[in-house]
Amino acid sequence: MPDVNSPGTPGHDIAGPVPFRARGFTPRTVPGAALATLLGIVALWQAGASAGLIATQFLPPPASILRALYQLAASGELWRHLGASLQRLAVGWTLGTVCGVALGFAVGLSSWLRSPGMAVVSALFPIPKIALVPLFIIWFGIGEGSKVATLAFGVFFPTVINTAAGVDAVSRNLMRMGQAFGLSRAAILCKIVLPGALPAILSGFRVTTGIAIILLVAAEMIGAERGIGAFVLQAGNLYDTDNLLAGIVVLSLLGLLVAWALGQLERALLGWR
Amino acid sequence: MNGSSVRLSVCGVVHRYDSLPVLDGIDLVAEAGRVLVLIGPSGCGKSTLLGIMGGLIAPTAGTVRMAGHVAPDCLNPLTPVFQDFALLPWRSVAGNVSLVLEGRLPRRERAARVAEVLALTGLSEFARAWPKQLSGGMRQRVGIARALAVRPACLLMDEPLSALDAQTRALLLDEFAGLIERAGTTTVYVTHNLQEAVRLGHRVAVLSRRPGRVRDVMEIDRPIGGRDVSDLGLLAIERQLWEMIRGDAAAAEREPIHA
Structure with a gap:
């Protein structure tokens, strides 16, 4: 087969079919591959434990974790912890998101707020939010306030950054179009800027829900009686690895559920893409 | 006229x-x-x-x-038609035209005017299409239809x-x-x-x-x-x-x- 990419070879003859050179760089989703991979890992893990290759006191097999999960669900303990966590997650994430989207829009659209807003966000965003938990406990008490504040604070900054980037990405020409047709400022915001920034805002939600779950667990490990984080900590203190991993599985499922819900939301709102 | x-x-x-x-x-x-x-x-x-x-x-x-x-x-005395069409990709053809009438005309009158300008520009069949589904020429027709809709x-x-x-x-x-x-x-x-x-x-x-x-x-x-x-x-x-x-x-x- 001739090498069509060798122009450096002087004066050589060339003959034969032109080779196809545009292979690759087009990854496709293989249906079922994701589930098969996860099931394969779980099967290997179970097989390793059954064969005695994995020390089950440190890493219990999937069957034991499933059993623990079932018992937790049947006794109602799982729902008590999960309910408390979901409540904190919903309140903290919503608070951080609403404030973050509002400031993101302000930063994206206002010359007055752009520089000061981004300066504050840039200064505060890199602070590990977990380090602020003790401060929030001093400010808001050991109860729900400090936990919700930790989540909201952690969600707020990436939301501001994503929303401002989304607003920046909306073509100014579309906004000029709105102005040239005499649309009100509110109509331009609601019908042009918001839908235009929505892809960036929604992709930011994927990041912020992940951050919220991480911060939720961290916050619940300090001074909480209920919540998946508190449950995982208690199980760890008791060397109860079955329940500890059951709690982690619940967190993983929670993450998957949130990602699925966001996927559905994107499909519903961004069908035009 | x-x-x-x-x-x-x-x-x-x-x-x-x-x-x-x-x-x-x-x-x-x-x-x-x-x-x-x-x-x-x-x-x-x-x-x-x-x-x-x-x-x-x-x-x-x-x-x-x-x-x-x-x-x-x-509805808008000075009305532009843009080189790059300036269509909202998240709105259908009819939605793009309707955008400039919303809040200015009652729903029924708005629908009638959208239908009228889409017919005038040969877009009636594409009312529900997304801009990305249209050729450049068809997109510019939408731009023209939108401009005509406000009776400039x-x-x-x-x-x-x-x-x-x-x-x-x-x-x-x-x-x-x-x-x-x-x-x-x-x-x-x-x-x-x-x-x-x-x-x-x-x-x-x-x-x-x-x-x-x-x-x-x-x-x-x-x-x-x-x-x-x-x-x-x-x-x-x-x-x-x-x-x-x-x-x-x-x-x-x-x-x-x-x-």
């Missing part, structure tokens, strides 16, 4: 981008119900002048005045055909001519294409290279509807226009680009 009759006068307009002079002492009139075409070499400030005429760019000096009668059903007193068209291929351009040019003539709307049309200029313009204003000044204004005294670009008279005017801008176009082409 759409009932509106507006004259647009540009008086002593000067414009600079920072220290870069773009327009210098422009005096020009777009007569009511007539098509004024602005031509000139690249970078001469044609689009800037159109933006100033439409109130989208504040001139450094000078004024633009509007005078005449605006019909009661006109003056259309401001910024190189509306320049993003399209030659065949689509020729087809749309004839359609534009028919639509503009039937509506009798005052139109300011920016182009660098001389064929478009002689096909559509009642008056063609030739701008010099930057800073743009009005070098000449040529009258073309024949009805737009009956014009044929292969007509010898029009070809002669086209050649005359080319002779006028040729030197400037060559000089402009060698100039550095100022972002």
Whole structure:
């Protein structure tokens, strides 16, 4: 087969079919591959434990974790912890998101707020939010306030950054179009800027829900009686690895559920893409 | 006729981008119900002048005045048609047209007007299509339909055909001519294409290279509807226009680009 990419070879003859050179760089989703991979890992893990290759006191097999999960669900303990966590997650994430989207829009659209807003966000965003938990406990008490504040604070900054980037990405020409047709400022915001920034805002939600779950667990490990984080900590203190991993599985499922819900939301709102 | 009759006068307009002079002492009139075409070499400030005429760019000096009668059903006297169409990709064809009527017309009247302009521009079958599903020519039809939906007193068209291929351009040019003539709307049309200029313009204003000044204004005294670009008279005017801008176009082409 001739090498069509060798122009450096002087004066050589060339003959034969032109080779196809545009292979690759087009990854496709293989249906079922994701589930098969996860099931394969779980099967290997179970097989390793059954064969005695994995020390089950440190890493219990999937069957034991499933059993623990079932018992937790049947006794109602799982729902008590999960309910408390979901409540904190919903309140903290919503608070951080609403404030973050509002400031993101302000930063994206206002010359007055752009520089000061981004300066504050840039200064505060890199602070590990977990380090602020003790401060929030001093400010808001050991109860729900400090936990919700930790989540909201952690969600707020990436939301501001994503929303401002989304607003920046909306073509100014579309906004000029709105102005040239005499649309009100509110109509331009609601019908042009918001839908235009929505892809960036929604992709930011994927990041912020992940951050919220991480911060939720961290916050619940300090001074909480209920919540998946508190449950995982208690199980760890008791060397109860079955329940500890059951709690982690619940967190993983929670993450998957949130990602699925966001996927559905994107499909519903961004069908035009 | 759409009932509106507006004259647009540009008086002593000067414009600079920072220290870069773009327009210098422009005096020009777009007569009511007539098509004024602005031509000139690249970078001469044609689009800037159109933006100033439409109130989208504040001139450094000078004024633009509007005078005449605006019909009661006109929702936006000065209405643009954009080179890049400026369609909302998250709205259907009908949704894009409806956008400029929302909050201004009751739902039923709005739907009727959308249907009317979509039929006028040959888009009725594509009312539910997304802009991404349409060709460039069809997208520009949506831009035209949106502009016509507000029953404008003056259309401001910024190189509306320049993003399209030659065949689509020729087809749309004839359609534009028919639509503009039937509506009798005052139109300011920016182009660098001389064929478009002689096909559509009642008056063609030739701008010099930057800073743009009005070098000449040529009258073309024949009805737009009956014009044929292969007509010898029009070809002669086209050649005359080319002779006028040729030197400037060559000089402009060698100039550095100022972002």
